[in-house]
Amino acid sequence: xxxxxxxxxxxxxxxxxxxxxxxxxxxxxxxxxxxxxxxxxxxxxxxxxxxxxxxxxxxxxxxxxxxxxxxxxxxxxxxxxxxxxxxxxxxxxxxxxxxxxxxxxxxxxxxxxxxxxxxxxxxxxxxxxxxxxxxxxxxxxxxxxxxxxxxxxxxxxxxxxxxxxxxxxxxxxxxxxxx
Amino acid sequence: xxxxxxxxxxxxxxxxxxxxxxxxxxxxxxxxxxxxxxxxxxxxxxxxxxxxxxxxxxxxxxxxxxxxxxxxxxxxxxxxxxxxxxxxxxxxxxxxxxxxxxxxxxxxxxxxxxxxxxxxxxxxxxxxxxxxxxxxxxxxxxxxxxxxxxxxxxxxxxxxxxxxxxxxxxxxxxxxxxx
DNA sequence: CTTCGATCGTGCGGAATTCGCAGGAGTAGA
DNA sequence: TCTACTCCTGCGAATTCCGCACGATCGAAG
Numbered sequence: 130x131x132x133x134x135x136x137x138x139x140x141x142x143x144x145x146x147x148x149x150x151x152x153x154x155x156x157x158x159x160x161x162x163x164x165x166x167x168x169x170x171x172x173x174x175x176x177x178x179x180x181x182x183x184x185x186x187x188x189x190x191x192x193x194x195x196x197x198x199x200x201x202x203x204x205x206x207x208x209x210x211x212x213x214x215x216x217x218x219x220x221x222x223x224x225x226x227x228x229x230x231x232x233x234x235x236x237x238x239x240x241x242x243x244x245x246x247x248x249x250x251x252x253x254x255x256x257x258x259x260x261x262x263x264x265x266x267x268x269x270x271x272x273x274x275x276x277x278x279x280x281x282x283x284x285x286x287x288x289x290x291x292x293x294x295x296x297x298x299x300x301x302x303x304x305x306x307x308x
Numbered sequence: 309x310x311x312x313x314x315x316x317x318x319x320x321x322x323x324x325x326x327x328x329x330x331x332x333x334x335x336x337x338x339x340x341x342x343x344x345x346x347x348x349x350x351x352x353x354x355x356x357x358x359x360x361x362x363x364x365x366x367x368x369x370x371x372x373x374x375x376x377x378x379x380x381x382x383x384x385x386x387x388x389x390x391x392x393x394x395x396x397x398x399x400x401x402x403x404x405x406x407x408x409x410x411x412x413x414x415x416x417x418x419x420x421x422x423x424x425x426x427x428x429x430x431x432x433x434x435x436x437x438x439x440x441x442x443x444x445x446x447x448x449x450x451x452x453x454x455x456x457x458x459x460x461x462x463x464x465x466x467x468x469x470x471x472x473x474x475x476x477x478x479x480x481x482x483x484x485x486x487x
Numbered sequence: 488c489t490t491c492g493a494t495c496g497t498g499c500g501g502a503a504t505t506c507g508c509a510g511g512a513g514t515a516g517a
Numbered sequence: 518t519c520t521a522c523t524c525c526t527g528c529g530a531a532t533t534c535c536g537c538a539c540g541a542t543c544g545a546a547g
Binding site (some may be wrong): 213257 | 320342344347350353354356357387388389390391392393394395396398399400405406408416419420422423428429430431432433434435436438441462470471472473474476477478479480481482
């Protein structure tokens with residue numbers, strides 16, 4: 130996973146002549162630290178995952194090589210991935226659903242078991258009337274039925290499920306930080 | 309919908325002789341009917357969004373130029389986007405939630421209204437005990453509270469909402485087709 | 488049957504990008 | 518001060534991207 134913090138590297142390398150505010154980048158108190166420059170790089174790549182390193186460098190004030198090294202590290206650490214995303218409905222997967230799951234016992238163990246299923250593309254532990262929310266992608270109704278009723282409910286600890294079959298995907302964005 | 313942000317990147321500035329705008333017909337509802345080769349290309353880019361066209365060409369049995377033209381078309385049509393995706397928690401957004409929404413009246417109108425909000429990164433119409441499922445990304449608790457109680461419930465047609473605050477993201481995949 | 492017109496693939500240079508590596512500068516600890 | 522690290526920069530060389538011209542295929546119209 131990406132939880133390795135790697136000894137807080139965010140010391141804000143002051144380049145040569147530019148004086149960027151060193152006091153700005155630590156707004157989040159959580160463990161994995163990203164400085165403002167890495168955030169800006171991610172932002173660029175959220176707009177276009179294939180944007181050249183030199184263009185990113187101009188936007189964030191870094192050389193091409195520096196951007197390339199930072200991107201590589203972000204990928205290696207698992208902080209981000211650069212991938213093609215699609216609307217599954219246009220790619221041949223005709224049934225999608227969000228499934229709310231109630232668990233007795235170890236929630237995380239159930240989450241791990243569900244994560245191991247290839248049809249589950251999104252697994253998150255939640256607070257509220259569900260313990261887990263799972264998004265599943267299937268090829269057709271039979272497949273969907275099989276996954277929900279046979280596979281998910283067969284996982285030890287799953288008490289009950291409630292399904293929300295997707296009718297239409299209205300929005301899908303990956304541009305947090307761009308606001 | 310989501311296609312407009314990506315398509316605008318390089319479509320306009322090339323048009324050498326016949327700059328016609330096919331992006332208009334990319335309204336969803338019409339399946340662009342992807343063949344096996346385009347599917348294979350998408351699959352390659354789901355593994356690595358920056359993979360060179362030549363390498364993809366070798367994998368799918370096409371020339372570099374053909375791959376490039378197909379990828380450009382897929383982007384223009386909004387079938388796929390090539391972007392960086394992250395776990396928002398590591399990028400400074402500390403509160404995420406899935407919100408189930410019940411609607412009276414025009415569900416799609418409500419969906420459009422919610423899609424216009426930048427905090428809503430994922431909006432889908434569903435069958436089941438919710439009419440809409442909305443994933444929202446916020447910076448902190450105050451922001452989350454504001455979005456749910458003030459903004460979402462203020463949308464005309466929203467009858468009720470139920471929130472599921474994210475505790476931990478366990479899985480996030482973009483590799484349908486790779487199985 | 489022939490001819491447009493549109494779509495799709497290939498090949499090819501030139502420009503742009505990526506890649507690897509050798510420094511230099513700042514920082515922390517012994 | 519010296520060493521060990523980290524991070525950035527600069528610079529060739531290899532690779533990749535990009536525009537463009539041309540050929541093949543297919544369906545519809547003449």
